[in-house]
Amino acid sequence: MSAPAGSPRGLCLSRRAGEICTRERGHRGLHHRRGTGLLWTELEADPPTCPGEGLAAAAAPELADGFPDGRALCPVCTRFVALRRDGTLPRHRSWRGLASRGEEARRREWFNAFGW
Structure with missing residues (x-):
C-alpha cells in the first residue's frame, strides 16, 4: 500500500509495529x-486505524496562523486529531502522509517549533 501523493520525501509510510x-x-x-x-x-502491516483511540489528550500549541487548529497530536501515530468533548482522541487513521504540500509545510513548521 502506498502513501498519498503528499507524503514527505515520497516515502511509502506503511507501518509495522509502529515503525x-x-x-x-x-x-x-x-x-x-x-x-x-x-x-x-502488506498482510503484516499495521491496520490503518490508530490504536490511540480513547487516550486522554489536549489541544496542541498553535503556530501564529492557528495551526493545528485546536487539534491534539496523537502520541501513537503523530496525526493531528480533533478531540472528543471528553478530552480523548476519537477513532482515527494512523498518519501516513498529508494530502497537500501546504499542510506538510505547516506540520514541519509545527514540529520545528514545538517538537514531539
Missing part, C-alpha cells in the same frame, strides 16, 4: 525500515 517504511512510495516487494532490519508484507 514506518522508509522505501519510496509505490515500491515493489517488502516494506523495510532502514536501520532496524525490520521487513514486512
Whole structure:
C-alpha cells in the first residue's frame, strides 16, 4: 500500500509495529525500515486505524496562523486529531502522509517549533 501523493520525501509510510517504511512510495516487494532490519508484507502491516483511540489528550500549541487548529497530536501515530468533548482522541487513521504540500509545510513548521 502506498502513501498519498503528499507524503514527505515520497516515502511509502506503511507501518509495522509502529515503525514506518522508509522505501519510496509505490515500491515493489517488502516494506523495510532502514536501520532496524525490520521487513514486512502488506498482510503484516499495521491496520490503518490508530490504536490511540480513547487516550486522554489536549489541544496542541498553535503556530501564529492557528495551526493545528485546536487539534491534539496523537502520541501513537503523530496525526493531528480533533478531540472528543471528553478530552480523548476519537477513532482515527494512523498518519501516513498529508494530502497537500501546504499542510506538510505547516506540520514541519509545527514540529520545528514545538517538537514531539
